[in-house]
Amino acid sequence: MTTATPLKERFTVPIGPQHPALKEPGHFDFEVEGEVVKSASVRLGYAHRGIEKAVESRNWVQNLYLLERICGICSHIHATAYCLGVEALAGVEVPPRAQAIRTLVAELERIHSHLLWLGVSAHEAGFESLFMYSWRDRETIMDLLEGLTGNRVNYSVNVLGGIKYDLDAEQSEAILQGLQFLEARTHHYLEVVTTDALFLQRTRGIATLTRQQAELMGVLGPTARASNVKRDVRVESPYAGYQQFPLQMVVAEGGDLAARFVVRLNELFESYRLIREILANLPEGELTTRMPRRIIAGETISRVEAPRGELIYFIKSNGSDMPARVKVRTPTIMNMTSVVKLAVGHQLADIPMIVSGIDPCFSCNDRMAVINNQAWDWEQLRQYGIEYYQRQNAE
Amino acid sequence: MMNTELILQTAEQIVSSWDWLTKTNRPEPHRLDVRLTKLSDLVPMIVGLRVKRLGYLGTITGLDHGPENGELEVLYHFFAGQAVITLRVSLPYENPVLPSLCDIIPAAEPYERELSEMFGITLNGLRNPEHLYLPEDWPAGVYPLRQDFDPAVLEIHNKKELPA
Known part of the structure; x- marks a missing residue:
């Protein structure tokens, strides 16, 4: 007797757009044969907000706040990349103290981002206690950032030509204590992810990316460094405070998910070391310098290392008080294309781990289109703001 | 590891020799801008840079110089350490066509898809020419990053889609 359906039949399993791995939208189609993924494709753009277009109709200062909101996790690095680019165009020298504090906040942000990722990835592996603990510890950083800037996300540390918030002895003591913890x-986490047998079964040898593959696909950041690709803008092309406070590049050999855990956790140690060094040798001086309202015509490319990899801003000015073009290239787009290649040959159950392994950030990725039909004009927005704060005050 | 100056000098040699016509300049000490006057030079020149291992493709930027100039410009940025090498090609406003780099640089695919949907540039040889960011029902022939893009087009389009 023969079965009516051939065993080799393929099905397409759609995953998303509602949170395929994280609480962010992206759509994947996985073609499976039994449990094994045979091919995969990705569809992005669900968080597309028209930011690159919107930038062209706002002035240099307004754009700082808009661009900072591209991403809720790595907001500071977006603002930093933009500021560094605009300052380079204007030919303005930013005081060393401002550059050092920018770097310090960028590293705090990296710690918060890596801990967040550790939690999400542990959650995808079904390791809920690691998830809960790492997110509890992440609160330490969130509190420090709140103490420093008043905000847990979108810290708004940067202004064009410098920074807004200074650091006093009390705050720097709090940071040191937080870092010690x-x-x-x-x-402990490094020990867990490298020794826990159950966890290693979910990470070791999964989604292995060799060095050649990583270079060919152009993956970036910790995903690349886990495959021993020595690519880190902070080291290759130091910006802001990284010239004064150099960083050691952290790489791993394995190229699999386990290596990505090791690289990110080891990067945390490097961030702790750098923050301590900055606090011990914080240059004295001004926080800001004068910026012109109009930026001289020209083009520049600003490269920085976001928690997920190299972030590129191309900025073009035509001499007015608004940019002619700002092009943003976020690291996730390159890493995302690697996911669909990596998924092939793996069990469907490994997919969430593979997707979260690159630490995807869909908001960064998507940026641009979807235009809201119910756009408010300035007067409506202002009215809403007034009413909102009146309600807040009344409560 | 080559230093920045050496990288830029080597790149300058590659792009200014042979028989292609280019104009190079250094807008910043670590940057080399190469303006190509012939589109057919683009692919062989990029192969030349790749052979010498001069950096990786960082991104592709599209620029619209406005309908009054009738010109689009596409910038290919290559990064090697601190050095930035930018190849610039100009395209006409009507029917802009570029060769796809996917065969030599697979990582170029998302950049090229973005370029094609945002600026309306046709990329010959692009493996997957579908929308990357824009919705499937995005009206044909509307390119949001062009200077003459008018959001009112979408309002009409969206109203049409809604059931009565």
Whole structure:
């Protein structure tokens, strides 16, 4: 007797657009044969907001706030990339203290982003206690950032030509204490992800990306460094405070998910070390310098290392008070294309881990289109703001 | 590891020799801008840079110089350490066509798809020419990053889609 359906039949499993791995939208189609993924495709753009277009109709200062909101996790690095680019165009020298504090906040942000990722990835692996603990510890950083800037996300540290917030002895003591706690925790997490047998079964040898493949696909950031590709803008082309406070590049050999955990956790130690060094040798001086309202015509490329990899801003000015073009290239777009290649040959159950392994950020990725039909004009927005704060005050 | 100056000098040699016509300049000490006057030079020149291992493709930027100039410009940025090498090609406003780099640089695909849907540039040889960011029902022939893009087009389009 023969079965009516051939065993080799393929099905397409659609995943998303509602949170395929994270609480962000992206759509994947996985063609499976039994449990094994045979081919995959990705569809992006669900968080497309028209930012690159919107930038062209706002002035240089307004854009700082708009671009900072591209991403809720790595907001500071977006603002930094933009500021560094505009300052380079204007030919303005930013005081060293401002550059050092920018770098310090960027590293705090990296710690918060990596801990967030650790939690999400642990959650995808079904390791809920690691998820809960790492997110509890992440609160330390969130509190420090809140103490420093008043905000948990979108810290708004940067202004064109410098920074807004200074650091006093009390705050720097709080940071040092926080780091001491986190360093001990990170040692523990590193031990867990490299020794826990059940967890290693979910990570070791999964989604392995060789060095050649990583270079060919153009993956970036910790995903590339886990495959021993030595690519880190902070080291290759130091910006802001990284010239004064150099960084050691962290790489791993494995190229699999386990290596990505090791690279990100080891990067945390490097961030702790750098923050301590900055705090110990914080240059004295001004926080800002004068910026012209109109930026001289020209083009520049600003490259920085976001928590997920190289972030590129191309900025073009035509001499007015608004940019002619700002092009943003976020790291996730390159890493995302690697996911669909990596998924092939793996069990469907490994997919969430593979997707979260690159630490995708869909908001960064998508940026541009979807135009809201119910756009408010300035007067409506202002009225809403007034009413909102009146309600807040009344409560 | 080559230093920035050496990288830029080598790149300058590659792009200014042979029989292609280029104009190079250094807008910033670590950047080399190469303006190509012939589109057919683009692919062989990029192959030349790749052979010498001069950096990786960072991104592709599209620029619209406005309908009054009738010109689009596409910038290919290559990064090697601190050095930035930018190849610039100009395209006509009507029917702009570029060769796809996917065969030599697979990582160029998302950049090229973005370029094609945002600026309306046809990329010959693009493996997957579908929308990357824009919705499937995006009206044909509307390119949001062009200077003459008018959001009112979408309002009409969206109203049409809604059931009565």
